[in-house]
Amino acid sequence: MNKNDRAALQNLLRQLVDGGLTSDESEKLASLLSASDQARREYLNYIQLHTELTDRWGAPSGVVPIAGRVETKSQPAPVRAGSGHSWRPWAASVTTFFIGVLVASLWHANFGRDGSEIVAATSKSQSPDLSVASSGITSFVPKPPAPQPISDAAVVVRAEDIADATLVAGSRLKPGVLNLDRGTIQLEFLGGAMLAVKAPARLQIDSRNGGTLLLGRAIAHVPERARGFVLNAPSVSVVDLDTDFSLHVNEQGEAEVGVLRGELELSLQGKDDSAFVSRRLNTSDRIRVDEARGLFTEVAGEADQLMPKLVRGTSPLKVGQDYVETVLEDGAVLYWRFETMQTDEIPNIASPDFTGRVVNEGPPESRGVELVGHAQFQGCDFPRYIVTDRPLVDLNLGEYSIEFWMNPNDLRHASCVGIVPDLEGDDLAHLNVFEVVDDTFPIYQPGAIRFLHRNPPGKFIQQGLNLISPGFCTPSTWQHVVAVKRMDRIELYFDGALVKSAPLKGHHGDGSYHLIVGQLKPMPPWRQFGGGIDELAVYRRGLTSEEIRRHYDLVVDSY
């Protein structure tokens, strides 16, 4: 193996373990490995090291399944922002069966509907079987079955006037073709890009990082983390470079692309199937693609008024007085409702103690945190969070519960709520942390909820217990999250139902703890949560599953 080949191999190994290879890169890897025994040794050593590091830390220990099958009551709708009524298919009446947090077969756990049991580790996702078109009006037709591309690629965030009742907020979609004869659907690709598509439309979902609009109108928002998202049209490829753009494909397959913000790369495939004509577009550019002549033609005039709207932001959570009274009757010692922002203080309506304090270390005019009936967080490059004004003393001596509602803007890795021993110490020191996690490790599904309990708090990762749900979380949807620390176990509830549990041996102790909301630690501004948090309560006792269910029902019933 010469010097150049070795450098190429090292680069490919890096990319393989940190994100994956393109088909060309895979071909190059195979070529290098076929040609050299030394290359094969380096390849094996590198992956073995990656395996050892993952084995050392990446597999949370001590998590065992909820024994047997757990019957749950019928789950009404979760609460979605933007409209008065919505529900997720997996939240229908189910008999849940969870094997364990770390068993990768559960990535594709399928939640049966209409009272059927969960079918784990099949090629189905937790979204409904979308292969059956309903009434032939709107349908989702998967690609041919073999080979099996089983990873979810996108999640439905909003569905308006869609004929197919299986396409609702929360539905996970695999690669396939989405046919819309009416209505508008908004997706978040699991790579981070958001796309609203308006009927009549045909969208081929290729992967978590791209698709092909075969017909119709679409608006895309591609944040920095999804940079490189590719939306193809029949004759053109739009490679996003951190931008918002529109794409219209008419019945003849002609495409028109408009840039609303940022820049993108437009490529036209030549007739010899290899030559490309490319052009970089910037904000306000509007281009019509002339495939026959291989030309890009600038379009003047007003923007297409028929484009769908990409809905972002958080609607208020509807909470009645009965919910508030129930939380207080159940013994909350801290209850923040985030009603208004007249000062930087958030009253604790459960007691005079534990007032919340809004910390915003950005410019005075910045709005990293706003109280608008809930706490609304925006991603910032400076710390912004909410924290208790005084510590909760000896919280971890006995049982306790933490409850809140959250409405994330997206599925990026983010810390929602944490319990920390101090506000200036070690960056990784947490007694508890709630996070929305991505699929950095194969054991996590995008949109899983992680609850960590670690006593004593610190960097001793192995000492912590992680409970990680399947990929439940849905952007722009209010979701109910509760963790209960009992003397012999910890439990994680999602939308009123127990989803994970693990035995606890020890992990109790004295100490004073602050509650922090909106990012991992006060400094630096890591893993900032973007979206809404509401009705945050802490109890110095373990809520029962019935109480948790009732809290959830009280909100859902108001929708």
Add this chain to the structure above:
Amino acid sequence: MSSDTPELTPAFVLLLTEAQPRLFGFLLKRLGDLDQTHEVLQEVNVVLCNKAGDFEEGTDFMAWAFSVARFQLLAFRKRAIRDRLVFPDDLVSKIDELDSSVFNSSTEQKLRSALGGCIQKLPSEHRDLVIRRYAESVSVAALGADLGKSANAISITLHRIRQQLLQCIERQLSADAG
């Protein structure tokens, strides 16, 4: 999990849980593709769960799991269209042979021991980065966002750390052998 799936004991699930990284590594070496590795690993887990009743506590779970993984790997390669496979059959055979000869349970134990010492020798900022990547499950993209760097820059730094660790391990194992 179908209704006739045997009830899984906590001990079995713990074994299966702990086996995930090693099964993943075993498959990744032979497939050279992350998505395909996830896919086959899922199938391996299904088989292991369905056959949980066949497993006797106290016997070698990993040996059983690897044999299932080997079978599922063959089944996957058989049904996958050729264009989708990264490695040709002859290359997989060579990799499998080399992997089996180099990494047995004895050498893995030594490697693990050496790795522990080598991690301690890393500069604290590098050690923290490895911990965040592997222990705190932070993706390179999220690490980049946290640290104000690109995902590619983080990946390159992690690659250099891995190279340091590999060199350190090699030195350590050579010293132990000598």
